[in-house]
Amino acid sequence: MERQAVLSADELYRELYKAYGRPPWWSQDPFTVMFQAVLVQNTAWSSVQKACAALGEVPSAQAVLALPVEEVENMARPCGFYKAKARAIRALAAWYGGYGFERRAVQAQPLKKLRGELLNIKGVGAETADVILLYAFYQPAFVVDAYTRRLLGRLGLDLKNDGEVRAYFEAGLPRSARHYGWCHWLLLEHGIAFCRKRPRCAACPLRAACAQRLK
Template sequence: MDLTLHGLYQKLLNNMGPTHWWPADSKQQIIIEAILIQNTTERNAEHASQLIKEATGYDFKKISGLPAEILEKLIRPAGFMKNKSRAIRTVTQWYLDHNQNSQIIAKEYGEDLRSILLKMHGVGPETADVFLTYIFDRPQFIADKYARTLFAQLGIQGLSDYNSLAKLLSALPEPFTYQDAQEFHGLIDEFGKKYLRRKNFEHSFLAGDRLILPED
């Protein structure tokens, strides 16, 4: 069966139900966790996130005031503690400098926002797209590993790295809203954990389907 992009989203949603992803109490928490999750497991990132929560309540002013060795110790379970510490300091200070107002930031930078984010230490394409989707409420597509693996199973060729899919699909087309973009990311990752990580795609409800991406 041929599926449009929105058709794929609806089929995932109908078969799996909403994920309500990203599960967090604040945008500040999402910013921290989006950096912590880089190059580690979800479990390790959650452990470090909990330590930061206990120490600071995700208060960016408290985080920016932590001595370097303390912040690195909190981050340690997620690995790459020096690099991630610097990234967290950079992004949190930038967010503080903009009064932690995501709507004003989005309006100020407009279409340049992604390139601004990419200039920050520790913010690569995937993290930038997570920020656009979950912090700045844009219908961005997050071309993570599960998305690339799923799209390859659905017949999309040449997905060698993050940018290879991001070039094909960046902003999601209408009728996607930013809420749909958030849910789509969660659904793809949950599908990936169940069917792709265990190489069980042929037994999934998407087996035999083919994805048709929108043309530019």
């Protein structure tokens, strides 16, 4: 039987771009990215959207620090794990405050140092840290999430851990926050629309290149 050719990261990115078009950026406001990156942990993006719509607008980091903790908990409540999420949001606001709430001051630091600082915050794991570095501060930190791992496995790539997943994208894409951010967003879109736990292969735009497509 003829072996299925496995897509390179660049080919995958182009196929997704062709299927979904130019993706949006998470948010232009750094603290909105931080706030939502915590809220979305272990919950659907639609719950985050509902919670933020109810707020009217995401508060600034300064406002979060000035609020009683119970109010921040109430903001996080619709997304579950609200006490832990409120604590992480307040810790991120304080961390940002350490840089004077200035994006440029954060960007002046080495990526490795920033990642270490974020990972030291309780409630901020690798995925959340990379989302913040990438979308809030435009650092070339590729975000590896469950959708990405699942898709690559189904496409026939034998990648053993998140480091190998990251290396696959870093080797194939231009090293720029824009490409990494767009690519991650497209992977997310594809995972939500087609490559779900129970995949919708019949109409999938990657069907021709997929090793595990269902009939």
